[in-house]
Amino acid sequence: MRVLIVDDTAFMRMTLRNTLEKSGYEVIGEAENGEIGVSKYFELKPNVVTMDITMPVMDGIKAIKEIKQKDPAAKIIVVSAMGQKELVVEALQSGARDFIVKPFQPERVLEAIQKL
Amino acid sequence: MEAKLLNPFLSSFSQAISMFLGCDVQKKGVQAITSLNSNTDVHVFLGITGDLYGTVLLSTAKKSALQIASAMAGTDFKEFDDISASALQELLNVTAGGASTRLSEMGLRTEITPPAFVTGDKIDVRLSLPMISVRLGINSIDVYLNLSVKKRKPTKVLIVDSNSVFRTKSVDIISSNGFKIIGECSNGLECLNFIQSNKPDIILYDLNKSEAGEIQILEQIKQKYPVIKIIVATALGQNIQRAVSLNIDGYVTKPYGDKALLTALKNLC
Numbered sequence: 099m100r101v102l103i104v105d106d107t108a109f110m111r112m113t114l115r116n117t118l119e120k121s122g123y124e125v126i127g128e129a130e131n132g133e134i135g136v137s138k139y140f141e142l143k144p145n146v147v148t149m150d151i152t153m154p155v156m157d158g159i160k161a162i163k164e165i166k167q168k169d170p171a172a173k174i175i176v177v178s179a180m181g182q183k184e185l186v187v188e189a190l191q192s193g194a195r196d197f198i199v200k201p202f203q204p205e206r207v208l209e210a211i212q213k214l
Numbered sequence: 215m216e217a218k219l220l221n222p223f224l225s226s227f228s229q230a231i232s233m234f235l236g237c238d239v240q241k242k243g244v245q246a247i248t249s250l251n252s253n254t255d256v257h258v259f260l261g262i263t264g265d266l267y268g269t270v271l272l273s274t275a276k277k278s279a280l281q282i283a284s285a286m287a288g289t290d291f292k293e294f295d296d297i298s299a300s301a302l303q304e305l306l307n308v309t310a311g312g313a314s315t316r317l318s319e320m321g322l323r324t325e326i327t328p329p330a331f332v333t334g335d336k337i338d339v340r341l342s343l344p345m346i347s348v349r350l351g352i353n354s355i356d357v358y359l360n361l362s363v364k365k366r367k368p369t370k371v372l373i374v375d376s377n378s379v380f381r382t383k384s385v386d387i388i389s390s391n392g393f394k395i396i397g398e399c400s401n402g403l404e405c406l407n408f409i410q411s412n413k414p415d416i417i418l419y420d421l422n423k424s425e426a427g428e429i430q431i432l433e434q435i436k437q438k439y440p441v442i443k444i445i446v447a448t449a450l451g452q453n454i455q456r457a458v459s460l461n462i463d464g465y466v467t468k469p470y471g472d473k474a475l476l477t478a479l480k481n482l483c
Contacts, residue, residue, distance in 0.1 A: 106328050107300035107307065109287060152307065154328050179311025180326070182318040199315070200308045201233035 099211065100126045102144035104135035104161065105177070106153040110200070114148055114177065117204040123211065132161030139165050139172070146211055149194070151178040151185065159185075159192055166193035175210050177202065219363050220244075220346060222320075223270065226312030227359055230305055231352055234286045240351040247347040251358045255335040256294075258306045259342075264324040265392060266317065268363035269342035272306045276333070278355040294333065303329040309359075322365075323392070368394040369483050372414035374405045375447070376422055384418060387472045393479060402431030409435070414442060416482055418475075420468075421448040421457060433460050443482045447475075 101123050103114050108130075115125045127142045129135035132149075133156040139147060147165070151158035158176060165172045176189045181199035189197055196210040228239045250257075254273035262268050274282070283298035284291045286305065291298040310326045317324050345360040371393050375381045381398050389395050396414050399405040405417065417435070421428055432444065446457040449468040457465065464478040 107304045108296040109283075109298075109301035109304045112287065112297055152311070152326055152328055179308045179314075181311070181315040182323075184318070184323070200304075200311065201230055203233075 099146060100124050100142075100144045101211070102127045102129065102135070102138055102142060102147045104129045104132065104138075104147060104153075104158065105150040106130050110150070110177075114207065117207055118211075121208050132156030132158055132164075135161045136164045140168070145173065146214060147172065147174045148177045148207070149174050151176060151180055151189070159188060162189065162192045162194055173214050175207075175214075177207065216365075218320075219266065219317075219365070220348070220361060222313040222316035223309060223359060223361060223363075224348060224350075226316060227309045227350065229312060230308040234305065234308075235282070235352065237353055242349040242351050242356070244346060244348050246344050247360065248344045250335065250337065251347060251349075251360070254358060255333055256302070257332045257337055258302045258329050259332070260306060260310055260329040261327040262310065262314075262324050262363055263327070265322040265366055266324050266363050267366055268361065269345075270306065270310050270363070271342065271345065271360040272302070272309070272357060273360060274355070274357040278357065281355055282352070282357070294331075299331045303331050368392060369416060369479070370394050370396045370414045371479070372397050372399065372405065372408060372412075372417045374399045374402065374417060375420035376400050377420070380420065384475065387475055388418070388479065391476055391479075402428045406431060406434065409439060409442065413439065416443045416445060416463075416479060418445050418447060418479075421446050429456050429460070432457060432462070436460050436462070445478050445482070 101118055103111050105111050111128045118125055126144055127138045129138045131153045149158045162174050174194050176194045176197045179200045186197045198206055231239050251273050253275055256276050256279035257271055257273045259269055259271040279302055280291050283301040286301040287297055306329045314324045314326055342362045345362040347358050347360045350357050371388055373381055373384050385395050396412055397408050399408055443463040445464040446462050447466045447468055448454055454465055463482055466474050466478050
């Protein structure tokens with residue numbers, strides 16, 4: 099399983115990478131905002147994307163919509179510090195498969211990816 | 215700043231520390247500050263927008279900041295780099311994000327801006343001061359969670375529409391989306407009388423072909439009260455053109471949906 103991590107903080111990208119690599123997943127790329135995330139998605143064609151919401155340049159919701167518009171089969175999991183109901187609903191309606199609220203337990207991320 | 219706005223941030227910070235570092239947070243004191251806490255030279259801050267607005271600033275000493283970042287990342291940072299600096303950003307991001315979730319359960323919609331990291335004991339936070347500063351202890355480390363967050367005053371709206379059914383519908387949509395309805399009028403003259411004593415921020419004005427002189431009344435309102443913003447609702451193209459020539463601030467064409475009306479209102483806030 100090849101994963102793309104989209105998050106504006108280097109710390110969170112490192113944490114997610116460590117969590118995933120320890121469990122045998124391959125992290126094929128990282129992006130620090132939604133815009134770079136969208137272009138890396140189509141360049142690297144990952145099996146799964148972890149997507150932050152609050153990011154500069156382009157937020158995660160817009161990035162999900164752009165990816166899903168061109169590739170409806172894309173598998174995206176949101177990993178966000180914001181957990182409001184409205185936001186969760188908006189993310190899922192935009193095409194996200196799951197919504198993980200930070201700070202997360204590593205098992206929660208692994209479980210979300212296994213479910214795909 | 216109200217205490218009930220402070221609590222969501224404090225409980226969210228405690229939860230974040232507990233998840234990232236596996237330890238508890240002690241509240242050591244609260245005070246109002248008009249300048250940065252002494253002995254702090256590492257700061258992370260972000261903005262809150264929505265029903266609340268303001269700044270959240272997490273400040274500590276460099277040595278403490280490096281200890282926190284090291285514990286979060288499971289390494290030993292001697293200096294700040296991408297990872298250590300962003301660990302602190304993530305700590306504040308998670309704190310404000312969690313607070314935002316808690317505030318939404320209190321009926322307050324908020325968003326946060328991505329956190330920024332700054333070092334130095336003389337950063338410019340004039341716009342955010344005064345702040346409420348909470349001194350927090352994480353084992354032997356002291357950090358300050360400083361907040362300057364206020365409730366945004368709801369925008370006051372007056373509705374002018376000859377049709378009481380449409381008025382009620384507009385009231386329902388508008389008042390359930392964070393605006394305050396201060397009155398309803400059934401025609402322009404009533405509206406003129408009303409705003410003599412009670413000024414709205416926005417008037418939602420239904421322009422009906424059958425009501426003679428409504429355009430002239432709009433003109434009078436605009437001249438007398440240039441601060442009040444006007445949104446015209448009409449099905450008639452010609453009326454829109456005439457209203458636009460009066461420099462109205464927005465319009466919705468009838469029949470309009472909830473979203474179009476709210477967009478027109480929010481554009482003026």
